[in-house]
Amino acid sequence: MDIFIDIILLTFLSIAALAIARIRKLFCAIMLFGIFSLVSACLFVTMDAVDVAFTEAAVGTGISTILMLATMALTSTEEKRPPYQPLIALLVVVVTGSVLVYGTMDLPDYGDPMAPIHQHVAPRYIQQSPDEVGPPNMVTSVLASYRGFDTLGETAVIFTAGISIYALLGLRRREDADYHQEDDHV
Amino acid sequence: MSDHLILRIIAKMFIPFILLFALYVQFHGDYGPGGGFQAGVIFASALILYTLIFGLKTAMRVVSPTALRILAASGVLIYGGTGVVCMVRGGNFLNYSMLADTPLAGQHLGIFLIELGVGTTVFAVMVMLFYAFSGRKGPEV
Numbered sequence: 001m002d003i004f005i006d007i008i009l010l011t012f013l014s015i016a017a018l019a020i021a022r023i024r025k026l027f028c029a030i031m032l033f034g035i036f037s038l039v040s041a042c043l044f045v046t047m048d049a050v051d052v053a054f055t056e057a058a059v060g061t062g063i064s065t066i067l068m069l070a071t072m073a074l075t076s077t078e079e080k081r082p083p084y085q086p087l088i089a090l091l092v093v094v095v096t097g098s099v100l101v102y103g104t105m106d107l108p109d110y111g112d113p114m115a116p117i118h119q120h121v122a123p124r125y126i127q128q129s130p131d132e133v134g135p136p137n138m139v140t141s142v143l144a145s146y147r148g149f150d151t152l153g154e155t156a157v158i159f160t161a162g163i164s165i166y167a168l169l170g171l172r173r174r175e176d177a178d179y180h181q182e183d184d185h186v
Numbered sequence: 187m188s189d190h191l192i193l194r195i196i197a198k199m200f201i202p203f204i205l206l207f208a209l210y211v212q213f214h215g216d217y218g219p220g221g222g223f224q225a226g227v228i229f230a231s232a233l234i235l236y237t238l239i240f241g242l243k244t245a246m247r248v249v250s251p252t253a254l255r256i257l258a259a260s261g262v263l264i265y266g267g268t269g270v271v272c273m274v275r276g277g278n279f280l281n282y283s284m285l286a287d288t289p290l291a292g293q294h295l296g297i298f299l300i301e302l303g304v305g306t307t308v309f310a311v312m313v314m315l316f317y318a319f320s321g322r323k324g325p326e327v
Contacts, residue, residue, distance in 0.1 A: 050219040054211075058227040063312055066234055070319035134290045135216035135297065143221065144297040148280040152265050154223075155304050159262045162311030166255070169318040 005046055012039045024079045026072050034065040047110075051139045121146075190239075197239040204232035212305050216294070222301035226308025233309075234316050242320055251317060254310045261307025268299045 016036040023029050037060030044053035108115035125142055133141040143151055212225030237245035269280040277284035282296020 051221070051224075054219050054224050055227075058224050058231070062231050063227055063234075066231075067315060067319060070316060074319070074322055132289075133293045133297075135294070137216055137218060139219070140215050140221055140297060140301075144300055145282060145293055148269070148282075148300065151300065151304065152269070152280070155262055155265055155307050158311050159258055159307050162258050162307075162314050165315055165318050169322065 002046060006043070009039055009043050009046070013043070024081070026075075026077050026079055027069075029079070030065060030068045030072060033068065034061050037061045037064070051137075194239055197235055201232050201236055204228060204235070208232065212301065213298075215301055216297065222304030222306075223308050225301075226305040227312060229305070229309045230312035230316070233313050237316065237320065242317065246317070249313060251314070254314045254317070257306050258310035258314060261303045261305070261310065264303035264306065265300050268296055268303070272296070 013036065016032050016039065020029050020032045020036065023032065037056055041053040041056040041061065044050075044056060112118070125138060125146065129138050129141040129146075130136075133145045135141050208225045208228035211220035211228060212222060215221035215225070233245065233249060236248065268282070268285075272281050272284050273279050275284040280296075280300075283289035283292045285292035285295045
């Protein structure tokens with residue numbers, strides 16, 4: 001049953017990806033990005049990675065769609081037709097893709113308990129985290145406590161992104177925001 | 187978008203529940219999926235919905251850009267500060283076991299605090315991004 005769901009979701013994923021590459025209307029492309037991300041979130045759920053799925057659904061489907069729509073409002077709604085046929089790009093993508101697929105043949109099976117990634121620190125997290133850290137959700141223990149430094153780094157990255165945007169675009173003061181309302185009434 | 191009566195009413199009905207759900211995700215992260223990052227994004231999405239319906243000016247009266255700047259910085263400060271408090275109390279940086287009498291209680295408090303920091307920063311930055319983009323004028327066509 002799992003494999004059946006996976007195949008359906010992956011088919012949707014590829015259809016969405018192909019459509020995004022083909023479509024010239026940016027509004028449709030942005031909506032398809034949202035769908036792509038939602039289908040990825042479903043795939044993460046089938047892999048039992050609910051925390052990742054949650055993030056993907058909230059960020060990928062929600063916030064980035066809104067931000068891309070807001071960006072599109074500032075530019076045109078139609079992608080320019082490229083002046084040449086991107087055959088070399090297609091060739092590069094196909095070659096890189098085949099190399100990556102070839103590389104996956106050496107990987108251990110999905111969920112294989114003997115895979116190296118499940119032998120390193122994972123057993124300690126699974127066996128010790130209830131006694132060492134406490135929360136029943138092991139993902140929280142790993143993210144917040146064992147890997148607290150990484151999460152601090154991520155927070156700093158988000159903060160840096162925020163102040164970079166602030167420095168580049170600036171935020172209008174309340175009084176200047178009037179015209180936006182006028183735009184809305186049009 | 188003030189003419190869209192149905193959108194306005196539905197948004198008014200939904201925004202409190204979105205905010206409540208964000209708080210649930212924030213504080214229930216120890217027990218279920220979720221945590222500061224997701225909660226911050228959901229909280230921000232409630233405010234973005236508010237901005238879409240009621241306009242940027244009204245939204246800036248609810249959460250001003252100055253408040254956003256302070257919130258974004260204070261999230262990182264809460265996180266880093268928790269680490270420093272751990273050091274002051276004799277542990278390593280971000281070793282929460284030192285925060286309370288027992289290591290488990292300390293870990294619980296530490297995780298609560300840093301998730302709060304992450305949530306605050308993520309919320310502030312997401313809304314800041316949206317304000318920055320929607321506050322700009324489109325091309326004169």
